[in-house]
Amino acid sequence: MVALTINGQAHNIDVDPTTPLLWVIREQAGLTGTKYGCGIAQCGACTVHVDGLAVRSCSMPVSDAAGKKITTIEGLAQGGVLTKVQQAWVNNDVPQCGYCQCGMIMAVSALLAEKPKPTDKDIDDTITNICRCGTFQQVREAIHAAANA
Amino acid sequence: MNYVPNMNRRSFLTSAAAVGGGLALGIDLPFGPNEAGAQTAAPELGVWVVIKPDDSVVVRVVRHEMGQGTVTGLAQLVAEELEADWSKVTIEHPTPGESVKRKRAWGSFSTGGSRGIRESHEYVRQGGASARMMLIQAAANEWKVPAGEITADKGVLTHKASNRTTTYGKVADAAAKLPVPEKPALKDPKDWKIAGKPLQRFNTVDKVMGKQVYGADLKFPGMLNATIKECPVFGGKVKSFDGAKVAGMKGVKKVLQVGDTAVAVVADTWWQAKVALDALPIVWDEGPNAKVSSASIAEMLKEGLSAEQGFVGNQNGDAKAAIASAAKKVEAVYSYPYQNHAPMEPMNATARYTADKCEVWVPTQDAEASFAAVLAASGLPADKCEVYQIDLGGGFGRRGAFQDYVHQAVRIAKEMPGTHIKLLWSREEDMAQGRYHPIMMAKLTGALDKDNNLTGLHIRLSGQSILASVRPQVVEQEKGRDPLTFQGLFQTGEHSFSYTIPNLLIDHAMRNPHVTPGFWRGVNINQNAIFMECFMDELAQAAGQDELEFRRKLLGNHPRNLAALNAVAEKIGWGKPAPAGIFRGLAHMKAFNAYVAGAAEVSVEGGKLKVHRIVAASDPTYAVNPAQIERQVAGSFVYGLSALYYQECTVKDGRIVETNFDTYDSMRIAQMPKVESIIIQSGGNGPWGGIGEPTICVAAPAVMNAYFKATGKRIRSFPLKNHDIPVA
Numbered sequence: 001m002v003a004l005t006i007n008g009q010a011h012n013i014d015v016d017p018t019t020p021l022l023w024v025i026r027e028q029a030g031l032t033g034t035k036y037g038c039g040i041a042q043c044g045a046c047t048v049h050v051d052g053l054a055v056r057s058c059s060m061p062v063s064d065a066a067g068k069k070i071t072t073i074e075g076l077a078q079g080g081v082l083t084k085v086q087q088a089w090v091n092n093d094v095p096q097c098g099y100c101q102c103g104m105i106m107a108v109s110a111l112l113a114e115k116p117k118p119t120d121k122d123i124d125d126t127i128t129n130i131c132r133c134g135t136f137q138q139v140r141e142a143i144h145a146a147a148n149a
Numbered sequence: 150m151n152y153v154p155n156m157n158r159r160s161f162l163t164s165a166a167a168v169g170g171g172l173a174l175g176i177d178l179p180f181g182p183n184e185a186g187a188q189t190a191a192p193e194l195g196v197w198v199v200i201k202p203d204d205s206v207v208v209r210v211v212r213h214e215m216g217q218g219t220v221t222g223l224a225q226l227v228a229e230e231l232e233a234d235w236s237k238v239t240i241e242h243p244t245p246g247e248s249v250k251r252k253r254a255w256g257s258f259s260t261g262g263s264r265g266i267r268e269s270h271e272y273v274r275q276g277g278a279s280a281r282m283m284l285i286q287a288a289a290n291e292w293k294v295p296a297g298e299i300t301a302d303k304g305v306l307t308h309k310a311s312n313r314t315t316t317y318g319k320v321a322d323a324a325a326k327l328p329v330p331e332k333p334a335l336k337d338p339k340d341w342k343i344a345g346k347p348l349q350r351f352n353t354v355d356k357v358m359g360k361q362v363y364g365a366d367l368k369f370p371g372m373l374n375a376t377i378k379e380c381p382v383f384g385g386k387v388k389s390f391d392g393a394k395v396a397g398m399k400g401v402k403k404v405l406q407v408g409d410t411a412v413a414v415v416a417d418t419w420w421q422a423k424v425a426l427d428a429l430p431i432v433w434d435e436g437p438n439a440k441v442s443s444a445s446i447a448e449m450l451k452e453g454l455s456a457e458q459g460f461v462g463n464q465n466g467d468a469k470a471a472i473a474s475a476a477k478k479v480e481a482v483y484s485y486p487y488q489n490h491a492p493m494e495p496m497n498a499t500a501r502y503t504a505d506k507c508e509v510w511v512p513t514q515d516a517e518a519s520f521a522a523v524l525a526a527s528g529l530p531a532d533k534c535e536v537y538q539i540d541l542g543g544g545f546g547r548r549g550a551f552q553d554y555v556h557q558a559v560r561i562a563k564e565m566p567g568t569h570i571k572l573l574w575s576r577e578e579d580m581a582q583g584r585y586h587p588i589m590m591a592k593l594t595g596a597l598d599k600d601n602n603l604t605g606l607h608i609r610l611s612g613q614s615i616l617a618s619v620r621p622q623v624v625e626q627e628k629g630r631d632p633l634t635f636q637g638l639f640q641t642g643e644h645s646f647s648y649t650i651p652n653l654l655i656d657h658a659m660r661n662p663h664v665t666p667g668f669w670r671g672v673n674i675n676q677n678a679i680f681m682e683c684f685m686d687e688l689a690q691a692a693g694q695d696e697l698e699f700r701r702k703l704l705g706n707h708p709r710n711l712a713a714l715n716a717v718a719e720k721i722g723w724g725k726p727a728p729a730g731i732f733r734g735l736a737h738m739k740a741f742n743a744y745v746a747g748a749a750e751v752s753v754e755g756g757k758l759k760v761h762r763i764v765a766a767s768d769p770t771y772a773v774n775p776a777q778i779e780r781q782v783a784g785s786f787v788y789g790l791s792a793l794y795y796q797e798c799t800v801k802d803g804r805i806v807e808t809n810f811d812t813y814d815s816m817r818i819a820q821m822p823k824v825e826s827i828i829i830q831s832g833g834n835g836p837w838g839g840i841g842e843p844t845i846c847v848a849a850p851a852v853m854n855a856y857f858k859a860t861g862k863r864i865r866s867f868p869l870k871n872h873d874i875p876v877a
Contacts, residue, residue, distance in 0.1 A: 016399065023420035027374075032366035033359020035542075037493050038576045042810035045493055073359035086357040093349040093776060096216025096784060098356030099363060099493040099542030124819035130810060132493050132543050133216045134787025136821035138780065 002066050006031065007075030017063035021055075022046040024062045025072055033073035033102045037130070044129030047103035047110075048072050054110035073102040076109065085109050088146035096133035104129045108143055117147050192325035194283050196254040197227055197276030199241075204304055204318035206233045208277075210240050211248070211255040212265040213514050214351075215492075215541035215548075216784075217841045218777030219265035221350045223273055225773060226266070229344040230277030230336060233317075234304040240351065245520035246535040258538075259515040261549040261668060263741040263839020266773055270837060271335075278333035280324075284317050287324035291315075338771050338832065347776030352540070364497045364512040364539045369569035372499070373402055374419040375561050376426050376573060379411040381581050382435040382803035383663050386410050389432045395425040404429065407560050415561060419573055438663040439803040446588060446662045446800060447484075453611030454482065454592040459656030460627075462635030466652030468596075471605025475596030479691045481684055483593070483865045485612075485676035486797035488586040489579075489805075490669055491813060494542025496554040496582075497573040500562035502527060507534050507559060512541035514549035522552035526559035545788065546668035550619055551584045577808045584667025585798055585805075587613035589634075591680040596652070601692035603703065605652035608680065610634060614659050615666045615673070631659065636673040636740060637846065638681065643742035643836070644674070647710040648685075648703040664800060670788055671845040674740045678846035679853065679867070682736035686854045687863065696854065697723050697735060709768055709831060713737055713746035716766040716827050721748035730754070731761065734854025736847040743838025744768040744829070747786075747847030749822070751855040758869070759877040760790070760822040760852055768829035769838035775828055778840050783824040785845035791816040793849040794869050794876045820876050 004011045006029050013028045025034050025048065034057060037045030041059040048057045049071040057065075076083045082090065085108050095101040104127070111118055111126045118126070123143055131139070191201040199207040208227045214220040220240055228238050243255055256269060281301050288306040289296040292313055300307050304317045338345060355361040380386055390412050392404035400421030407413050412431050416422035472478060498511040500523075507527035513519040516538045523534045541548060558572040574582070589612030596605035614631035617624045624631050636644040638655045646655070669675070689699035697718050704711040714737040718724075721733055730752045737746035750762040765782045772778055795814035799806045807813040849867075857863050864872055 019420055023418065026366075027418040027420065030368070031359070032362070032368075035363075035493070036365065036495070036573075036576075038810045040576075040809055040811060043493065043815075077358055082354075082357065089357040090349075090353050093353060093780070095350075095353055095356040096218075096780060097493065097541060097543045098216065098352070098361055101356055102359045105357060124817075128817050128819075130493070130815045130817065132491060132545070132788065132791075132815060134784030134816075134821075135780070136787060136816075136818040137783045137824055139818060140821070 002062050004029070004062070004065060004070060005068070006070045007072060015062060017061060019062050020058050021048070021060045021062045021065045022057040025057060031072050031074050035099055035102060037100065042130065043100070044107055045100045045103040047106040047129065049106060049110055052110070052113065054107045073106060076105070083109065084149045085112065085146045088142040088149060092138050092142040092145060094135055094138040094142050096135055100129060100131045104131065104139060108146070112147060118143065192321040194280035194321065194324055195276050195329045196251070197273055198231060198280035200284070200317045200321035202318045202321070204234070204316050205237045205239065206231065206304070206317070208238055208240050209243050209255065211243055211258045211516070212269065213258070213260040213516070213538055213541060213544070215260070215514065215544040217265070217781055218350055218774060219260060221348065222266050222773040222777060223269065225344045225346070225348060226270055226274050227277035229341055230274045231281045232301040232303065235343050235348070237304060242538050244535055244537060245516045246531070248517070249531050258517045259549060260544070261514050261546055263842045267742065267769070267837040267839050270773070274335050275333055278335060279330045282330045282333055283324040283327045284320055286327055287320040288315055291320065291323065344773050345771070346774065348774060350777065361540065363494055363542045364499065364510065365494055365542065365573055367499045367510055367539070367571055369499070372569040372571055373415050373417065373565070374422050374571050374573065375413050375415045376419060376422045376575060376578070377407060377411050377413040377557055378426055378431065378578060379582050380433045380435065381805070382433065382439050383665050384438050385433050385435040385803070387412055387431065388434040391430045395429045398425045398428070401425045403565065405561065405564055407557050411557065413557070413561050413572070415565065415570060423575060435803060441663060441803045442801050443799045449660050449662060450484070450588065450590045450611045453658030453660045454590055454609055456611070456658045459609060459658045460630035461654070461656045462632065463638055463640045463646055463653060463655040466605070468605045468607045468652040468654035471652035472594050472596045472607060475605065476599040477597040477691060479595040479597065479688055481593050481687055481865060482590065483680050483683065484590040485588065485679065485867060487588050487664060487800070488669060488792050488796045489583040489798050489813060490545040490547035491579065491810070491815065492541070492543025492545055492547060495574040495576055495579040496547070497571065498555045498558035499569055499571040500558040501567070501569045502559060502562040503566050505533060508537070509555055509559065510537045510539055511555055512539045512548060513552070514541070514544045514546070518550060519552050519555050522555040523559055526556045527563065545670040546672070547584060549668065551667060553582070576810070580808045580813060581805050583798065583805070584665050586669035586675065587615055587666040587673070588662065588664070589613065589676045591676070593680060593684040595684070595688045597688070597692050601694065603650055603688060603692070606650050608638065608655045610655070610657040611660055613661050613666050615668060617659065617661055618666050629659070631657070634673055637677040637738045644740055647707040647737070647739055649706045650703060663803070670785070671740070671842045674738060674843070674846035675789065675792065675849070678736060678738045679850050682738070682850035683853050686734070686857065709744040710737055710739055712829060713744045713766040713768055716829060717746040717748035717764045720764045720825060720827060721750060721762070723748065732855045732858035734851045734856070734858060736850035736854065738843070738846050740843040740846060741839030742836050743840065743843040745843040745847055747844065747851040749848070749851040749855045751852060751859060753856065753859040757875045757877045758856060762823045762825065763848060763851065764825045764827065765844050765847065766827040766829060767840065767844055768831050769840055770831055770833065770835060771837055772828045772830050778828055779826040781840050782826045782844045785842065786824055786848040787816050787821065789845040789848040790820070790852065793852065793867055794820070797868050797871065
């Protein structure tokens with residue numbers, strides 16, 4: 001049994017403690033906004049916040065997340081009101097297929113929490129998520145737009 | 150691969166990405182009785198438009214959305230002719246089962262070959278126009294005035310003379326009882342108010358909130374999860390597996406062989422299935438291909454470069470004689486590797502089978518091909534099968550012609566009747582069981598006369614045919630030739646060659662290794678544009694001429710190619726001094742009936758390549774949504790440059806070596822150049838061009854031509870990682 005707090009909600013989950021956090025979020029907690037892309041922390045589609053830090057949840061055993069505060073994409077908007085990052089994503093019509101975008105938004109949200117006005121270099125150094133559709137031009141514009149919103 | 154079930158049926162042909170009109174995709178589907186069965190319980194005005202009493206407008210779209218904006222663009226075209234209020238437009242997807250019942254009223258579902266809009270714009274616009282005419286006629290009947298006196302705008306009908314108005318929702322019931330006008334006149338695109346505008350895509354809010362449901366996210370009561378491993382050596386089979394070793398693992402429900410070639414585990418959760426499959430001992434019968442390697446494939450292709458026989462794709466004059474008598478001969482050999490699509494969402498399908506019904510939910514680029522796969526794998530007739538299309542987490546050509554994962558899901562579901570089975574591949578399976586960009590080499594030989602005019606060109610392609618594997622009937626019709634191999638180089642058609650050269654020969658020595666090839670975004674233009682456009686620079690440089698001027702002299706007969714090339718040259722500043730350390734390169738092509746060009750600015754410092762800018766020009770005839778076109782162009786460069794920089798699937802012991810993004814990398818935001826997009830709308834009544842694929846091919850040659858200017862080094866094999874060229 002692993003005790004998790006996801007988006008402010010407590011869960012007691014009967015699961016093998018070596019199971020990656022990603023799959024517990026998707027399959028036991030039923031929150032499918034967090035995506036599986038590679039399973040080896042390369043692509044970032046599974047990015048969530050653990051105690052406020054961006055983590056690639058496919059490569060963190062669920063036992064390591066026990067007792068910590070986990071936020072997924074579903075936990076960003078409060079009462080249906082989008083965050084600045086989500087709103088900038090909508091305004092800039094960023095997503096193409098959209099599959100990687102939840103992870104991208106989680107990574108960007110963590111960056112902006114740490115550096116509210118990131119430079120292009122900050123973005124290049126921190127946002128290393130893969131997007132096969134190639135939305136990077138709009139992602140960069142949206143990050144700056146969110147920072148200035 | 151043949152997914153045609155053995156049943157009595159009439160068949161139809163869907164024309165596919167025609168190269169010189171020679172290519173057709175055959176899918177056999179049965180036709181049922183011609184019965185209506187509108188899925189939305191509201192008045193249907195023709196097959197494309199449904200108007201609800203609250204004035205909301207449902208536009209039907211059968212093409213698929215994978216991020217390319219096609220669904221939004223098609224809805225814009227229908228709404229434009231309908232004179233709808235865009236804020237009230239939603240879309241729905243008819244299913245292949247309904248299509249069969251209604252004699253394929255919505256035409257092709259296939260969303261590949263950049264065909265989504267360009268091949269259906271006319272009939273969907275007519276659908277919108279017919280619906281508008283029906284609504285006007287219904288109001289005219291009610292008001293007893295001539296239809297010609299009624300105007301329609303934003304869902305409101307107005308009779309000015311009597312100062313009366315009504316809305317679409319109020320007359321929709323009456324309109325639905327009227328005959329559907331055939332071949333209505335269409336608006337002049339210069340009068341467009343909804344089409345042609347940079348409107349945002351549908352579903353974006355759901356996507357940024359994590360609410361968009363992809364195939365991988367589907368949930369049904371009692372659903373079980375499956376994952377699968379197919380013999381990693383293409384053509385190999387399952388010899389044996391020890392299911393008892395994992396049957397007792399937590400959550401495991403079933404361990405089963407799927408067809409001759411694969412083994413799957415079904416469990417409560419996907420993670421349990423994956424852990425069990427990884428632990429499952431499987432012995433493969435790898436067959437004769439287990440000895441094949443990248444080196445042996447390269448040998449096979451090298452032999453083809455000088456082989457006597459080749460299928461001719463383009464020919465005029467006598468290229469070999471011109472080369473033999475040239476004042477200067479220029480020769481180069483290029484090669485292009487296997488590449489995987491690697492969409493972010495791995496292959497998946499969810500199936501439920503009973504003796505009375507087989508249903509599949511699948512992210513697909515062609516729901517009709519998925520439907521054919523369901524029929525074949527279930528053994529049930531069409532009226533007991535159905536496919537529900539789900540928006541894709543990327544497609545790029547992997548999810549259209551190939552429905553291997555649908556076959557697998559249905560076969561597994563058939564073993565567990567009544568239970569929804571979600572089959573999701575691991576990334577490793579996705580990398581190992583691709584339908585790869587074909588491998589190709591080219592020997593290019595050019596003849597310059599004493600005045601440095603290009604008098605002859607011979608391009609010998611040697612490598613893999615996609616159609617020989619995927620549509621052998623086309624290759625048979627072509628007497629062994631694969632016309633698709635010549636995309637961008639062909640004599641005529643939507644991928645025709647743009648240079649006028651007095652003596653020309655472009656031929657193909659078909660060499661087909663056992664690796665399964667497929668349609669990869671852009672298909673054969675990727676390598677053909679590199680071969681052709683890098684070699685044009687080599688020829689211009691051998692002739693001592695400016696690379697742009699050298700091309701311009703040969704493009705006189707192809708003004709739209711020339712216009713695209715001139716547009717990027719002007720915008721990049723060709724002929725003007727570049728900033729210190731910055732070098733420029735150009736490329737262009739006609740592909741999917743669009744005329745495209747690219748120009749790049751790069752620097753190389755400490756051996757590291759940096760692409761600063763790429764200017765792109767596209768002439769698709771008309772631009773249905775300029776904002777989505779810009780995004781497709783920029784995205785195509787990410788896909789094409791990721792391939793150029795990093796991507797190669799190598800072969801060892803008959804199988805693909807690269808199993809995940811650690812060895813098959815993809816561009817990140819740090820490598821993203823600034824993309825400046827020029828859209829040229831030539832207009833007119835000719836065929837429209839595609840958007841999703843054409844520009845992909847100009848990025849790599851433009852960058853490599855600039856790289857040569859920066860370094861004096863000509864790279865002729867790819868990806869760049871093999872040359873230790875890092876990208877900043």
